[in-house]
Amino acid sequence: xxxxxxxxxxxxxxxxxxxxxxxxxxxxxxxxxxxxxxxxxxxxxxxxxxxxxxxxxxxxxxxxxxxxxxxxxxxxxxxxxxxxxxxxxxxxxxxxxxxxxxxxxxxxxxxxxxxxxxxxxxxxxxxxxxxxxxxxxxxxxxxxxxxxxxxxxxxxxxxxxxxxxxxxxxxxxxxxxxxxxxxxxxxxxxxxxxxxxxxxxxxxxxxxxxxxxxxxxxxxxxxxxxxxxxxxx
Amino acid sequence: xxxxxxxxxxxxxxxxxxxxxxxxxxxxxxxxxxxxxxxxxxxxxxxxxxxxxxxxxxxxxxxxxxxxxxxxxxxxxxxxxxxxxxxxxxxxxxxxxxxxxxxxxxxxxxxxxxxxxxxxxxxxxxxxxxxxxx
Numbered sequence: 052x053x054x055x056x057x058x059x060x061x062x063x064x065x066x067x068x069x070x071x072x073x074x075x076x077x078x079x080x081x082x083x084x085x086x087x088x089x090x091x092x093x094x095x096x097x098x099x100x101x102x103x104x105x106x107x108x109x110x111x112x113x114x115x116x117x118x119x120x121x122x123x124x125x126x127x128x129x130x131x132x133x134x135x136x137x138x139x140x141x142x143x144x145x146x147x148x149x150x151x152x153x154x155x156x157x158x159x160x161x162x163x164x165x166x167x168x169x170x171x172x173x174x175x176x177x178x179x180x181x182x183x184x185x186x187x188x189x190x191x192x193x194x195x196x197x198x199x200x201x202x203x204x205x206x207x208x209x210x211x212x213x214x215x216x217x218x219x220x221x222x223x224x225x226x227x228x229x230x231x232x233x234x235x236x237x238x239x240x241x242x243x244x245x246x247x248x249x250x251x252x253x254x255x256x257x258x259x260x261x262x263x264x265x266x267x268x269x270x271x272x273x274x275x276x277x278x279x280x281x282x283x284x
Numbered sequence: 285x286x287x288x289x290x291x292x293x294x295x296x297x298x299x300x301x302x303x304x305x306x307x308x309x310x311x312x313x314x315x316x317x318x319x320x321x322x323x324x325x326x327x328x329x330x331x332x333x334x335x336x337x338x339x340x341x342x343x344x345x346x347x348x349x350x351x352x353x354x355x356x357x358x359x360x361x362x363x364x365x366x367x368x369x370x371x372x373x374x375x376x377x378x379x380x381x382x383x384x385x386x387x388x389x390x391x392x393x394x395x396x397x398x399x400x401x402x403x404x405x406x407x408x409x410x411x412x413x414x415x416x417x418x
Contacts, residue, residue, distance in 0.1 A: 145388075145389070147388070157388075193387065193388045193389065194387055194388075195387060195388065195389040262389075262392070262393050262396060263389070265392075265396070266389055266392045266393075269392065271388070281384065282388075283384070283385055283386060283387060284387070284388050
């Protein structure tokens with residue numbers, strides 16, 4: 052049997068209760084087979100001599116000691132990682148956005164970006180929500196899932212959605228008003244094409260489910276008698 | 285108004301409070317003025333205060349404290365499950381449970397269906413109205 056296939060060894064000394072093992076010290080000595088190891092080694096436990104430590108270069112005393120003792124900050128091994136995604140949110144889940152311009156809209160979740168924000172899309176043709184980032188905390192996850200296998204979202208990341216850095220223009224006083232007009236925000240054509248390509252496959256899988264298209268086009272709202280803590284989403 | 289549902293051995297009751305809320309149980313013995321010994325196919329036989337029970341119309345034929353096998357057989361013989369689920373009380377509970385478990389999408393579909401049904405009803409009504417007035 053190859054070494055990798057061995058099952059992990061069960062505990063030799065199971066707990067009766069926490070802190071008290073089933074077997075005594077002498078029984079454990081026997082179970083671990085220390086007597087057999089000693090016998091193999093001729094009566095004594097096999098010892099390995101300490102490896103000759105590589106001679107560390109003699110450290111010179113430092114030239115300079117700071118006047119005051121400065122406390123060193125504690126070591127911090129935490130790594131930045133994206134927010135933990137709720138188990139109910141998987142690619143293709145229909146989410147209800149709770150705040151912002153699109154509050155109440157039901158959108159399709161695509162993926163979580165490295166910043167932790169969720170990438171969602173309306174689809175744009177159905178409810179006017181474009182490819183957009185939304186925070187997990189402002190979202191209710193429903194249990195409705197859409198088939199998202201035909202959609203490629205590899206190219207979208209946080210930089211795609213970042214604000215464009217504009218070159219600073221020196222404005223002369225006379226040209227002030229004219230320059231204002233030029234700075235209208237027009238969505239670049241390649242973003243519109245991205246939206247279309249993502250939505251094309253999505254809309255096909257949405258239309259396969261009856262009523263799902265009108266569901267995504269409608270906004271969610273609380274009506275009389277609806278108790279949010281009792282609703283199943 | 286005389287009582288119609290009595291606490292007796294074999295009376296089927298609905299638990300209305302506690303861990304077994306919503307379950308149908310059978311009273312298999314009376315312990316004292318306040319407590320009964322109840323049993324059901326999916327629970328361990330135990331005592332319950334009468335205040336936690338709501339009596340139903342269904343009664344089965346058992347002797348005092350039958351064993352589980354006999355109890356289950358008696359329940360099958362009396363067809364308690366079907367009688368309960370076809371009674372108006374039982375049906376109401378089933379509908380309540382279904383409504384509580386509805387998805388957001390399900391609620392949307394139901395709304396569409398209600399609107400459609402109301403439209404059809406209104407059409408028929410207007411047809412009938414036309415016939416009678418003209």
